[in-house]
Amino acid sequence: MEPTGKTRWVIAEGYIPSGGIQGDRALESHETFCILNTGPEDARISITLFFADRGPVGPYTVTVPAERTMHLRANDLEDPEPVPRDTDYATVLESNVPVVVQHTRLDSRPESFALLSTVAYPAV
Amino acid sequence: MEPTGKTRWVIAEGYIPSGGIQGDRALESHETFCILNTGPEDARISITLFFADRGPVGPYTVTVPAERTMHLRANDLEDPEPVPRDTDYATVLESNVPVVVQHTRLDSRPESFALLSTVAYPAV
Amino acid sequence: MEPTGKTRWVIAEGYIPSGGIQGDRALESHETFCILNTGPEDARISITLFFADRGPVGPYTVTVPAERTMHLRANDLEDPEPVPRDTDYATVLESNVPVVVQHTRLDSRPESFALLSTVAYPAV
Amino acid sequence: MEPTGKTRWVIAEGYIPSGGIQGDRALESHETFCILNTGPEDARISITLFFADRGPVGPYTVTVPAERTMHLRANDLEDPEPVPRDTDYATVLESNVPVVVQHTRLDSRPESFALLSTVAYPAV
Numbered sequence: 001m002e003p004t005g006k007t008r009w010v011i012a013e014g015y016i017p018s019g020g021i022q023g024d025r026a027l028e029s030h031e032t033f034c035i036l037n038t039g040p041e042d043a044r045i046s047i048t049l050f051f052a053d054r055g056p057v058g059p060y061t062v063t064v065p066a067e068r069t070m071h072l073r074a075n076d077l078e079d080p081e082p083v084p085r086d087t088d089y090a091t092v093l094e095s096n097v098p099v100v101v102q103h104t105r106l107d108s109r110p111e112s113f114a115l116l117s118t119v120a121y122p123a124v
Numbered sequence: 125m126e127p128t129g130k131t132r133w134v135i136a137e138g139y140i141p142s143g144g145i146q147g148d149r150a151l152e153s154h155e156t157f158c159i160l161n162t163g164p165e166d167a168r169i170s171i172t173l174f175f176a177d178r179g180p181v182g183p184y185t186v187t188v189p190a191e192r193t194m195h196l197r198a199n200d201l202e203d204p205e206p207v208p209r210d211t212d213y214a215t216v217l218e219s220n221v222p223v224v225v226q227h228t229r230l231d232s233r234p235e236s237f238a239l240l241s242t243v244a245y246p247a248v
Numbered sequence: 249m250e251p252t253g254k255t256r257w258v259i260a261e262g263y264i265p266s267g268g269i270q271g272d273r274a275l276e277s278h279e280t281f282c283i284l285n286t287g288p289e290d291a292r293i294s295i296t297l298f299f300a301d302r303g304p305v306g307p308y309t310v311t312v313p314a315e316r317t318m319h320l321r322a323n324d325l326e327d328p329e330p331v332p333r334d335t336d337y338a339t340v341l342e343s344n345v346p347v348v349v350q351h352t353r354l355d356s357r358p359e360s361f362a363l364l365s366t367v368a369y370p371a372v
Numbered sequence: 373m374e375p376t377g378k379t380r381w382v383i384a385e386g387y388i389p390s391g392g393i394q395g396d397r398a399l400e401s402h403e404t405f406c407i408l409n410t411g412p413e414d415a416r417i418s419i420t421l422f423f424a425d426r427g428p429v430g431p432y433t434v435t436v437p438a439e440r441t442m443h444l445r446a447n448d449l450e451d452p453e454p455v456p457r458d459t460d461y462a463t464v465l466e467s468n469v470p471v472v473v474q475h476t477r478l479d480s481r482p483e484s485f486a487l488l489s490t491v492a493y494p495a496v
Contacts, residue, residue: 001172001180004134004216004247010376012406012441012474013489017398026141026210027233034136036174036214048373050408050441056373069136069174069214086398090408090441090472092376100214100245102136107487109399115231116489117137117240118366121472123376125296125304128258128340128371150265150334151357158260160298160338193260193298193338224338224369226260239355241261241364242490249420249428252382252464252495274389274458275481282384284422284462317384317422317462348462348493350384363479365385365488 001067003039006122009101011091013118014049016075018085020108027108031074033093034102037064043095049083050090057081064099093120125191127163129224130246135215137227137242138173140199142209144232151232155198157217158226161188167219173207174214181205188223217244249315251287253348254370259339261351261366262297264323266333268356275356279322281341282350285312291343297331298338305329312347341368373439375411378494381473383463385490386421388447390457392480399480403446405465406474409436415467421455422462429453436471465492 011033020029037043042065048058060077064070074083074091083089093101104117135157144153161167166189172182184201188194198207198215207213217225228241259281268277285291290313296306308325312318322331322339331337341349352365383405392401409415414437420430432449436442446455446463455461465473476489 001216004132005245008376010408010410010472012408012472012491013404013443013476014406014441015443032137034138034212034214036134036136036216038134038174038216050410050439052441052443056439067174067180069138069176069212071137071139071176071212088406088441088443090406092373092408092410100134100136100247102242102245104137104240105487105489115229115240116476116487117229118242118474118490119136119245121377121474121491121494122245123472125340128256129369156261158262158336158338160258160260160340162258162298162340191298191304193262193300193336195261195263195300195336224258224260224371226366226369228261228364239353239364241353242366243260243369246369249464252380253493280385282386282460282462284382284384284464286382286422286464315422315428317386317424317460319385319387319424319460348382348384348495350490350493352385352488363477363488365477366490367384367493370493 001038003098005098005100007095007098008123009093009120010123011103011120014089014091016083016085017107017109029108031105033072035064036069036100037066039097040066041097042066043097043099046094048092052088125162127222129222131219131222132247133217133225133244134247135227135244138213138215140207140209141231141233153232155229157196159188160193160224161190163221164190165221166190167221167223170218172216176212249286251346253346255343255346256371257341257349257368258371259351259368262337262339264331264333265355265357277356279353281320283312284317284348285314287345288314289345290314291345291347294342296340300336373410375470377470377472379467379470380495381465381492382495383475383492386461386463388455388457389479389481401480403477405444407436408441408472409438411469412438413469414438415469415471418466420464424460
């Protein structure tokens with residue numbers, strides 16, 4: 001299929017609760033960047049995190065192969081550093097080819113089990 | 125009414141939990157593509173699914189009549205193959221006439237009853 | 249303030265559960281069209297509902313005064329007819345001046361208490 | 373990083389429940405404006421609130437430093453006046469430089485624990 005989407009996406013909301021169900025990956029509190037690359041060329045994604053009280057951290061880099069989707073958990077980012085829990089952050093994703101990005105959180109704190117999801121803001 | 129919307133829509137998020145309430149269609153875990161065709165001509169919709177570790181599957185085809193809405197459950201797609209449960213996927217919907225698409229999930233796993241919904245990304 | 253937004257908005261998702269908490273307006277199952285008119289002129293809003301198996305119904309008409317917001321419950325629409333419960337529908341809102349529209353559902357069925365919200369699709 | 377986004381954002385939905393968990397800031401009912409300033413210049417944000425039955429209130433002003441995010445709770449706004457609870461409102465955010473805005477509510481009323489979030493409408 002032809003490439004679809006934009007090359008820069010922004011998610012102003014970001015927060016991974018440290019609490020919630022443990023030991024069941026599907027249900028632990030997490031945030032996910034859902035990335036779709038419909039085109040014939042691999043997408044090299046560069047992720048930068050922004051915080052309230054210190055400078056940006058990154059880039060984190062991943063590759064989404066041609067005609068594949070990747071649902072990347074922010075919880076799994078490790079290099080250059082893990083995403084701190086219970087901390088406000090925001091995210092910019094940049095790609096060398098057009099992609100589409102959607103952001104989802106599952107919050108499994110016992111008092112607040114909930115899902116949220118929204119298409120990211122397509123900047124470019 | 126005149127046609128409204130776009131002819132290609134993208135939903136990067138996709139995941140149907142296998143768990144949840146059984147035997148009550150309204151409350152079983154499901155994902156829905158809500159499609160609105162405001163125009164005077166039937167909309168022929170072609171749906172392609174993308175996965176993390178294999179090539180695209182499709183097209184699935186449906187027709188949304190003129191001046192009608194269809195809330196199509198991904199759970200009900202059968203041809204060319206059912207949508208696998210507990211599996212990350214993404215969706216592209218293409219139409220011969222402009223339509224509007226919104227995506228909703230109801231997750232009725234006992235630990236995580238929740239709703240999410242967002243307008244799909246309008247690519248074209 | 250100057251007028252802000254668009255004059256046609258589309259919400260492809262629509263569903264009012266008949267079940268849920270009764271007797272507490274804040275918590276009964278409902279859907280809301282949140283309309284903001286930032287401009288100096290009253291906004292005359294015309295609402296048309298679309299269904300899966302019959303023709304469009306409307307217009308429902310409301311006025312959002314200059315520099316006011318109206319959070320209009322679909323549950324409260326009466327003329328030309330109430331919105332059927334437990335029924336898939338979709339909505340087009342048209343305004344004589346630019347407005348911004350967001351759509352929210354509160355689902356208070358005992359098994360599925362949840363909120364969803366998304367900005368509507370701005371068509372014109 | 374270069375500036376990203378728009379200079380006027382609109383959130384037609386707004387409602388802070390007075391009920392819910394007390395004494396735990398993370399879990400009390402709240403609404404948040406998540407603002408990201410990716411650029412090299414501080415963003416001066418001016419916030420105006422709209423209501424159903426009285427004129428606009430504001431401006432509330434905050435500064436989001438260069439290359440920082442601010443997750444600003446509507447609950448914390450005090451000047452020129454606090455945001456009333458259990459009251460429909462809507463919000464316009466204006467910035468001197470491009471920013472991205474996302475809106476989130478956490479509703480912790482015992483009967484309705486839920487999250488909602490959506491990217492705001494980018495007007496300019």
